[in-house]
Amino acid sequence: MSKLKVDQISKATGASPATFTLPAADGTAGQYMKTDGSGALSFGTVTIPAGGKILQVIQTAKTDTDSTTSTSFVDMAGMTVSITPSAATSKVLVFLNLNINSGDLYMVNMRLLRDSTPIFIGDQANSNRARSTFVHRLKDAQTYGNYSGQFLDSPATTSATTYKMQWAEESGATATLNIADHGSDIFKYGTTSSTITVMEVGA
Amino acid sequence: MTLVANAILAIDPTAQVSVTAEDINKITWHDGNPNRITAEQIIEKQAALAIQAEADAVAEVNRMASAKEKLEALGLTTEEVKTAFGI
Numbered sequence: 001m002s003k004l005k006v007d008q009i010s011k012a013t014g015a016s017p018a019t020f021t022l023p024a025a026d027g028t029a030g031q032y033m034k035t036d037g038s039g040a041l042s043f044g045t046v047t048i049p050a051g052g053k054i055l056q057v058i059q060t061a062k063t064d065t066d067s068t069t070s071t072s073f074v075d076m077a078g079m080t081v082s083i084t085p086s087a088a089t090s091k092v093l094v095f096l097n098l099n100i101n102s103g104d105l106y107m108v109n110m111r112l113l114r115d116s117t118p119i120f121i122g123d124q125a126n127s128n129r130a131r132s133t134f135v136h137r138l139k140d141a142q143t144y145g146n147y148s149g150q151f152l153d154s155p156a157t158t159s160a161t162t163y164k165m166q167w168a169e170e171s172g173a174t175a176t177l178n179i180a181d182h183g184s185d186i187f188k189y190g191t192t193s194s195t196i197t198v199m200e201v202g203a
Numbered sequence: 204m205t206l207v208a209n210a211i212l213a214i215d216p217t218a219q220v221s222v223t224a225e226d227i228n229k230i231t232w233h234d235g236n237p238n239r240i241t242a243e244q245i246i247e248k249q250a251a252l253a254i255q256a257e258a259d260a261v262a263e264v265n266r267m268a269s270a271k272e273k274l275e276a277l278g279l280t281t282e283e284v285k286t287a288f289g290i
Contacts, residue, residue, distance in 0.1 A: 077221060
């Protein structure tokens with residue numbers, strides 16, 4: 001086998017082709033070759049930025065139904081997910097997808113919580129308005145409202161953290177999740193599923 | 204079938220409850236169930252409401268048929284009644 005031994009390489013044609021000086025020694029596995037801009041070649045290591053990486057993804061898919069007549073916020077059964085961040089600097093990206101129904105024109109307020117703290121809610125307006133993530137109201141007790149949203153939270157902890165949904169119904173009616181308020185046990189009155197998903201995003 | 208929560212509301216319009224999976228054994232009474240509503244009462248009310256819903260549906264069909272008949276007696280054609288009133 002022949003061996004070509006040179007210290008420098010250059011393009012054969014052109015008015016003033018650049019000349020590159022080869023490194024004296026080999027690099028390590030996986031390294032790339034780079035120039036200093038003056039023709040001196042050396043080996044470098046690829047550095048992947050630490051921030052913005054998805055470190056873990058956890059999802060709860062609720063396939064059964066839930067309903068409430070409560071006029072103050074109570075937990076939406078099963079719409080909860082726990083995550084333990086690997087670093088206090090991590091953020092948690094929360095994805096929500098809910099299928100909600102209620103009696104004709106009755107209003108349902110829904111909110112997202114981190115442990116016992118409501119997050120992703122509106123500011124207080126006046127004195128009595130609920131501070132919610134979503135508000136449902138439809139003129140049809142058989143039509144679902146689909147509510148989806150994303151919220152980037154900064155829990156600043158490495159302890160187990162729970163994200164959950166709560167809801168409250170207007171007095172005199174029933175709020176429902178994954179099933180219509182009205183309808184009988186026949187094919188067209190289908191049920192649905194809802195999800196809450198959390199992603200830990202590295203700082 | 205009428206929702207469990209709706210049956211409870213029909214018994215006590217101020218009841219504060221949550222029901223998981225439409226399971227009569229998975230009722231959370233946020234108000235402590237002050238009227239001591241029983242599972243038997245709920246099941247009985249669900250059955251009564253289902254019968255009532257069926258009767259209401261039949262009555263609605265009959266009202267529509269009656270309205271159509273009266274409109275046609277006034278001289279409207281079947282097509283005109285359908286176009287104007289959707290029945």
